[in-house]
Amino acid sequence: xxxxxxxxxxxxxxxxxxxxxxxxxxxxxxxxxxxxxxxxxxxxxxxxxxxxxxxxxxxxxxxxxxxxxxxxxxxxxxxxxxxxxx
Amino acid sequence: xxxxxxxxxxxxxxxxxxxxxxxxxxxxxxxxxxxxxxxxxxxxxxxxxxxxxxxxxxxxxxxxxxxxxxxxxxxxxxxxxxxxxxxxxxxxxxxxxxxxxxxxxxxxxxxxxxxxxxxxxxxxxxxxxxxxxxxxxxxxxxxxxxxxxxxxxxxxxxxxxxxxxxxxxxxxxxxxxxxxxxxxxxxxxxxxxxxxxxxxxxxxxxxxxxxxxxxxxxxxxxxxxxxxxxxxxxxxxxxxxxxxxxxxxxxxxxxxxxxxxxxxxxxxxxx
Numbered sequence: 500x501x502x503x504x505x506x507x508x509x510x511x512x513x514x515x516x517x518x519x520x521x522x523x524x525x526x527x528x529x530x531x532x533x534x535x536x537x538x539x540x541x542x543x544x545x546x547x548x549x550x551x552x553x554x555x556x557x558x559x560x561x562x563x564x565x566x567x568x569x570x571x572x573x574x575x576x577x578x579x580x581x582x583x584x585x
Numbered sequence: 586x587x588x589x590x591x592x593x594x595x596x597x598x599x600x601x602x603x604x605x606x607x608x609x610x611x612x613x614x615x616x617x618x619x620x621x622x623x624x625x626x627x628x629x630x631x632x633x634x635x636x637x638x639x640x641x642x643x644x645x646x647x648x649x650x651x652x653x654x655x656x657x658x659x660x661x662x663x664x665x666x667x668x669x670x671x672x673x674x675x676x677x678x679x680x681x682x683x684x685x686x687x688x689x690x691x692x693x694x695x696x697x698x699x700x701x702x703x704x705x706x707x708x709x710x711x712x713x714x715x716x717x718x719x720x721x722x723x724x725x726x727x728x729x730x731x732x733x734x735x736x737x738x739x740x741x742x743x744x745x746x747x748x749x750x751x752x753x754x755x756x757x758x759x760x761x762x763x764x765x766x767x768x769x770x771x772x773x774x775x776x777x778x779x780x781x782x783x784x785x786x787x788x789x790x791x792x793x794x795x796x797x798x799x800x801x802x803x804x805x806x807x808x809x810x811x812x813x814x815x816x817x818x819x820x821x822x823x824x825x826x827x828x829x830x831x832x833x834x835x836x837x838x839x840x841x842x843x844x845x846x847x848x849x850x851x852x853x854x855x856x
Contacts, residue, residue: 510774515731516781523738523785 535561542572550576587618587695590702590830591720592762593744595736597707599728600764603800603810605704606634607820608724610809611827613668617699620659620669622690624716625706626682629673635662636807637670646674649686655693664812669698679712691719709739714747721750722758722830724791728765729777737761737786760791762826767796768841779839792826794819795840 539559546552556575561568592605605621613619623631626646632638637660643653648671655671662668671694674681694701705716717723723744727737741759750757763782770776783790794800795818803813811820811827818840825835 512774512777515777519731519734519785522735
């Protein structure tokens with residue numbers, strides 16, 4: 500019995516804090532991923548108007564920090580397509 | 586031009602209406618012209634909390650639909666002559682609020698009042714998004730409890746995306762108002778501490794309102810807690826929060842903690 504009552508007395512606030520941190524890290528990432536996929540599609544469409552490219556070679560990434568969000572766009576353009584455009 | 590404050594939270598029952606009334610009365614108490622607008626169409630309660638439930642003739646929806654003039658719908662508080670209330674409709678549904686109608690009303694109110702306080706409904710639907718739409722400042726009301734903190738995080742995301750300021754590339758000034766705080770339980774480790782919530786939500790703190798009987802007592806008699814008993818602990822915390830909203834820099838005290846702990850009291854920076 501005494502062992503159980505020891506467990507029951509365990510403080511609950513640290514658990515609340517930890518669960519929230521894990522959950523919110525996940526939810527923040529997923530709420531911006533909608534935006535990321537929309538951005539990816541639209542950026543791809545704009546570039547595809549001028550340059551032929553592989554849709555797998557477009558990477559869009561969003562990092563969210565306390566103060567700033569960073570949008571990282573990485574587009575790999577094939578060499579011959581780049582020459583055509585020039 | 587007045588400033589628009591939205592009092593919001595996502596979760597229901599955390600103290601949005603209580604806080605809207607208390608902060609509004611505190612700002613009006615020092616002579617500012619204040620209007621509190623109830624956006625909870627269908628479930629209005631601000632009128633009741635402020636003791637004006639029998640004086641409602643016209644409401645926000647009547648004004649938006651052109652059935653009444655704004656001046657006819659505004660109710661002047663009986664205790665403070667610079668404090669006004671614009672009630673929500675009790676009978677219509679939330680679709681009666683239109684974005685352009687809300688914009689017109691807010692623009693007109695900003696011209697006349699120093700502070701336009703929008704009391705948001707719970708949730709993230711139309712009523713809540715329209716309440717925050719024109720905000721310059723957001724007061725995010727949060728209880729030290731997991732579901733409230735999670736919903737506040739969601740609301741903070743919306744404030745950064747769905748407001749006019751956000752769309753113009755500006756920022757809504759966001760503040761955390763921690764309500765129903767019990768420092769004894771937090772000290773024992775049975776409630777999230779102030780610093781826990783601040784670290785998780787990472788927006789500046791504007792005040793800590795202690796869990797108190799005085800809040801219920803005030804709503805029982807139909808008065809904002811800052812007017813019902815200005816010397817009570819929650820009232821003093823709301824008065825301080827109102828002064829911070831108006832730009833004053835005050836140290837934040839944790840209600841219920843002994844004043845002797847200087848490190849805790851003065852070590853914390855105000856929002």
